[in-house]
Amino acid sequence: MSKPKTHSPPKLAVLLLSISVAWKFKEEAETDLNELFQIRLANHGLKYARRQYWRDVLSIWSRRSWFEEFEFTHLNTFSMFKNYMKVTFRNLRKQKIYTSINILGLAMGLAFCCLIFLYVQDELSFDNFHEKGDRIYRVERVSLESDGTIHGNNPNNSIPLGPALVQDIPGISTFTRLYNESLFVKSDGDPIQELITFSDPEVTDIFSFTFISGNPENALSNPGSVIISYSAARKYFNNTDPLGKTLQVRLDQTYEPFTVTGVYLDQPKNSTVDFNIVLPIAVSPYYTPDFIDRWSMSIYHTYVLVNDQIEGEDLNPNLDDFFNKYHDDYIARVREQQSLASDAQPLSYRLNKLTDIHLNSVSDPMYSFILSGIALGMLLIACINFMTLSIGRSSKRSKEIGLRKVIGAYRHQLMAQFWGEAFVICFISLILGIVLAEAALPVFNSLSGKMLNFNYFDNRVTLLVLGGFVVFTGLLAGSYPAVILSGIKPVVTLKGSFKLNGANLFTRSLVVVQFALSVLLIIGTLVMKNQMDFIQEQDLGYDKEQVVTIDLNGMDGIKLANQFRNTIGDEASIVDISAMGNSLGRRGSYGYGYNYNDQHVSLNVFTIESNYLDILGLELVDGRNFNPDLSTDSLNSVLVNETLVKELELEDPVGKEIPGFDSQNHGKPVIIGVVKDHYFQSMYNSMEPAFFTINPVWGHSSLLIRIRPENTQQSLALISDTWKLLVPEIPFSYSFLDDELNKIYQNDQRWTTIINYSSFFAILIACMGLFGLVTLTVSSREKEVGIRKVLGATITQITSLFAKDFVKLVALGVFIATPIAWYFMNQWLTNFAYHISIGPVHFIIAAVLVLTISLITISVQTIRAGSTNPAETLMND
Amino acid sequence: MTVQKLGELEELILLAIGGLREEAYTVSIQQFLEKHTNRSISMGALYTSLERLSKKGFATSEMTNPVAERGGKSKRVYEVTYEGECALREAHDSRLTLWNKFQWSPAWA
Numbered sequence: 001m002s003k004p005k006t007h008s009p010p011k012l013a014v015l016l017l018s019i020s021v022a023w024k025f026k027e028e029a030e031t032d033l034n035e036l037f038q039i040r041l042a043n044h045g046l047k048y049a050r051r052q053y054w055r056d057v058l059s060i061w062s063r064r065s066w067f068e069e070f071e072f073t074h075l076n077t078f079s080m081f082k083n084y085m086k087v088t089f090r091n092l093r094k095q096k097i098y099t100s101i102n103i104l105g106l107a108m109g110l111a112f113c114c115l116i117f118l119y120v121q122d123e124l125s126f127d128n129f130h131e132k133g134d135r136i137y138r139v140e141r142v143s144l145e146s147d148g149t150i151h152g153n154n155p156n157n158s159i160p161l162g163p164a165l166v167q168d169i170p171g172i173s174t175f176t177r178l179y180n181e182s183l184f185v186k187s188d189g190d191p192i193q194e195l196i197t198f199s200d201p202e203v204t205d206i207f208s209f210t211f212i213s214g215n216p217e218n219a220l221s222n223p224g225s226v227i228i229s230y231s232a233a234r235k236y237f238n239n240t241d242p243l244g245k246t247l248q249v250r251l252d253q254t255y256e257p258f259t260v261t262g263v264y265l266d267q268p269k270n271s272t273v274d275f276n277i278v279l280p281i282a283v284s285p286y287y288t289p290d291f292i293d294r295w296s297m298s299i300y301h302t303y304v305l306v307n308d309q310i311e312g313e314d315l316n317p318n319l320d321d322f323f324n325k326y327h328d329d330y331i332a333r334v335r336e337q338q339s340l341a342s343d344a345q346p347l348s349y350r351l352n353k354l355t356d357i358h359l360n361s362v363s364d365p366m367y368s369f370i371l372s373g374i375a376l377g378m379l380l381i382a383c384i385n386f387m388t389l390s391i392g393r394s395s396k397r398s399k400e401i402g403l404r405k406v407i408g409a410y411r412h413q414l415m416a417q418f419w420g421e422a423f424v425i426c427f428i429s430l431i432l433g434i435v436l437a438e439a440a441l442p443v444f445n446s447l448s449g450k451m452l453n454f455n456y457f458d459n460r461v462t463l464l465v466l467g468g469f470v471v472f473t474g475l476l477a478g479s480y481p482a483v484i485l486s487g488i489k490p491v492v493t494l495k496g497s498f499k500l501n502g503a504n505l506f507t508r509s510l511v512v513v514q515f516a517l518s519v520l521l522i523i524g525t526l527v528m529k530n531q532m533d534f535i536q537e538q539d540l541g542y543d544k545e546q547v548v549t550i551d552l553n554g555m556d557g558i559k560l561a562n563q564f565r566n567t568i569g570d571e572a573s574i575v576d577i578s579a580m581g582n583s584l585g586r587r588g589s590y591g592y593g594y595n596y597n598d599q600h601v602s603l604n605v606f607t608i609e610s611n612y613l614d615i616l617g618l619e620l621v622d623g624r625n626f627n628p629d630l631s632t633d634s635l636n637s638v639l640v641n642e643t644l645v646k647e648l649e650l651e652d653p654v655g656k657e658i659p660g661f662d663s664q665n666h667g668k669p670v671i672i673g674v675v676k677d678h679y680f681q682s683m684y685n686s687m688e689p690a691f692f693t694i695n696p697v698w699g700h701s702s703l704l705i706r707i708r709p710e711n712t713q714q715s716l717a718l719i720s721d722t723w724k725l726l727v728p729e730i731p732f733s734y735s736f737l738d739d740e741l742n743k744i745y746q747n748d749q750r751w752t753t754i755i756n757y758s759s760f761f762a763i764l765i766a767c768m769g770l771f772g773l774v775t776l777t778v779s780s781r782e783k784e785v786g787i788r789k790v791l792g793a794t795i796t797q798i799t800s801l802f803a804k805d806f807v808k809l810v811a812l813g814v815f816i817a818t819p820i821a822w823y824f825m826n827q828w829l830t831n832f833a834y835h836i837s838i839g840p841v842h843f844i845i846a847a848v849l850v851l852t853i854s855l856i857t858i859s860v861q862t863i864r865a866g867s868t869n870p871a872e873t874l875m876n877d
Numbered sequence: 878m879t880v881q882k883l884g885e886l887e888e889l890i891l892l893a894i895g896g897l898r899e900e901a902y903t904v905s906i907q908q909f910l911e912k913h914t915n916r917s918i919s920m921g922a923l924y925t926s927l928e929r930l931s932k933k934g935f936a937t938s939e940m941t942n943p944v945a946e947r948g949g950k951s952k953r954v955y956e957v958t959y960e961g962e963c964a965l966r967e968a969h970d971s972r973l974t975l976w977n978k979f980q981w982s983p984a985w986a
Binding site: 062 | 903904907908917919920921922924925928947948950952953
């Protein structure tokens with residue numbers, strides 16, 4: 001037992017024991033545990049002694065009676081606490097207006113925060129559910145600046161890329177190629193169009209699949225196999241086990257059978273790769289001998305699994321070598337064209353981490369930031385309400401504070417009381433806010449295009465954050481009354497001469513901040529709304545109304561268009577029918593690029609039929625349209641748009657060739673006419689050069705049918721019947737061109753609506769606060785009003801006396817918000833190649849709107865004050 | 878007077894106090910039980926049981942003079958009261974009766 005005392009018990013445990021304040025065995029326990037520690041140390045060694053020490057401390061802690069401990073320290077804490085609660089609730093009940101303004105405002109702010117939190121959480125947890133997520137990378141072909149930064153990336157790659165990567169690059173162990181296509185699928189019932197993924201069998205090793213039926217190993221190794229998600233299984237096989245059953249998928253115009261070898265649970269919605277039905281890659285289109293070794297074809301996404309301890313960037317030099325090896329001709333040509341050194345790396349492959357893809361490439365994290373900013377702004381406005389109203393009410397509470405101090409309350413106790421009140425209000429608001437958020441969730445989901453829901457108990461983070469909201473809001477909202485009001489001197493308040501110094505200025509600046517925030521949102525709403533209207537009303541240069549578009553799903557466009565024309569072309573309700581090979585409104589759907597005079601020229605290619613100009617109402621500015629009877633027109637002629645003429649600096653273009661253009665399958669076509677510029681892309685892009693050809697080598701992708709505006713339903717029925725007759729194997733599906741075009745702006749449309757809602761609520765909360773503040777001011781100046789009236793003031797004079805003050809504040813808010821709004825909205829507008837300019841009109845409308853709303857809010861109370869009988873207010877003195 | 882029950886752990890602790898006599902304080906009780914019953918009782922459990930035994934009146938405690946081996950601190954020495962001994966005897970007797978009636982299974986003999 002006489003071992004030297006070199007070891008001591010674990011420090012943290014000692015600390016834990018020492019902070020159990022009032023336990024009556026405390027001192028004893030400290031000595032006891034020390035003694036035991038030494039005994040155990042001598043008998044069993046340090047590790048055992050420490051472990052046992054911890055166990056003892058924890059066992060003491062877990063058995064502590066908290067109640068007893070409170071009673072030991074502060075005998076009256078509990079009853080004081082009861083008193084605080086009582087006073088809090090009395091105050092809340094006595095001043096119903098302020099209570100409801102505070103609670104409603106905070107509840108709305110918190111509801112916003114909850115919704116935005118869900119949104120942001122969903123964004124941040126994108127793709128997080130894959131167990132090997134930090135090792136999964138998508139291979140992208142990138143163009144690089146001379147300093148190695150990426151300025152363009154393309155995830156679409158060739159078939160041989162994956163196998164070559166695994167073979168050549170040591171850190172990469174597995175790959176899978178993915179290709180998505182919308183195809184028709186059926187089991188027993190009608191075919192349904194589904195998103196199909198074609199993939200290598202390794203997909204189940206790389207991504208996380210939870211199989212509920214079948215064996216994940218080798219599930220896809222047989223080319224006749226298919227694995228499907230649980231929801232797909234329910235859709236096609238009801239409640240029976242689909243394992244071994246057959247699913248028919250329409251590949252290359254015929255339905256082919258696939259045997260179900262596995263069913264997995266649906267993966268979370270916030271995923272970059274969406275596995276609905278997975279087929280083996282061997283049956284995918286373009287997986288043909290022509291393409292298997294071809295490096296220049298790019299439609300497959302390649303995902304690789306990188307070995308542990310390797311970061312994607314570590315492999316960059318290897319990838320450069322790899323690129324130079326397999327694309328030696330290509331990169332040599334590019335270097336020559338751009339006159340770069342022979343070791344320059346203008347192009348290469350790069351690995352993009354799966355968990356980074358969504359926020360870096362798909363969704364702008366800016367959106368999350370802006371949304372969080374808006375939510376916090378709303379919460380701030382609500383907190384300011386709370387603060388200004390408590391300051392306004394402080395004269396009423398000051399007597400209570402004075403009395404408490406006289407009786408012996410410490411300042412920290414008063415602070416605790418006021419912060420406690422704030423927390424109670426926040427807590428009530430949070431509950432109300434959650435109810436509001438739950439009610440608004442369906443609307444918010446449709447606005448944000450997500451499937452969010454509150455998982456209070458599955459998701460501990462949600463609970464934590466909700467708690468965090470209460471703490472944050474409570475601390476912020478209660479800070480002013482807690483810090484300032486608790487410091488007032490009892491003598492002053494009890495003598496009745498209490499006045500808060502500087503409170504007026506503080507309140508005023510808070511009101512200014514509130515209205516500045518509201519104005520910011522309102523200007524945002526106005527500008528966004530204007531821009532979206534501008535887009536909708538912009539003359540596209542073609543007639544987008546009453547045009548039905550039908551996807552060809554790989555069928556021969558000209559043949560089908562002819563069949564349609566022969567069957568229903570003469571019907572009165574059908575104006576015209578035409579096949580085309582590009583989609584209007586989408587960027588770069590189909591193009592051809594080449595180099596000419598050291599410049600890269602990329603042209604949009606439109607495969608059309610000769611009636612295309614008529615069906616869309618396009619104008620020719622020069623030359624002539626195609627003549628279907630001239631065989632040279634089909635093979636060798638093109639129409640071009642004005643931008644092409646301008647960009648390639650053609651003079652008198654008709655009869656000339658497109659300079660530098662020499663395509664393998666189209667030769668050197670001659671320009672026979674110039675089409676007036678029209679916005680065939682979206683408003684995000686500026687006008688680009690394009691040419692139109694009736695040479696079918698470029699292929700067709702959709703069928704356009706213009707119908708008469710009358711009896712739309714009948715016309716659609718006619719088209720549908722004809723379709724069923726001509727193409728019985730594919731269900732008829734169509735869309736209207738103008739709807740398709742609107743979809744492009746869906747994202748910004750959503751933003752407009754979200755900002756719209758938030759500005760409405762922001763101004764609502766701010767006005768509620770203003771209303772409360774005016775009410776307070778008016779009631780504290782009742783006597784002054786009485787005397788003024790006795791001396792002859794009119795109602796108008798008295799109303800303006802009060803209004804002037806507040807209107808000044810609101811105006812200052814407008815003034816502050818203007819440059820900030822101008823800056824942010826200009827940033828947003830740069831997204832569009834064609835946009836409105838922000839003018840003074842926006843600011844004037846916003847200012848007038850806010851001033852009017854606040855004036856109305858103010859006038860309710862001030863007019864009441866002005867019209868009261870002075871006898872009533874002066875009677876008591 | 879309500880009949881106070883003696884819990885199983887309490888019984889063991891009371892027995893330990895009786896076994897240790899003058900040396901019966903927390904650490905020694907813990908070590909004693911560990912040595913003889915092969916049961917390592919946590920100090921938290923020990924304090925609560927001792928507190929409960931005192932409340933039931935089965936054990937009393939008093940502080941000794943400061944002792945050197947505890948760094949100059951005194952220790953609380955426990956003693957079994959008359960009621961404690963009665964409760965122990967009662968427990969022992971009823972156990973004994975039950976033991977005598979117990980029939981060992983020949984299968985495990």
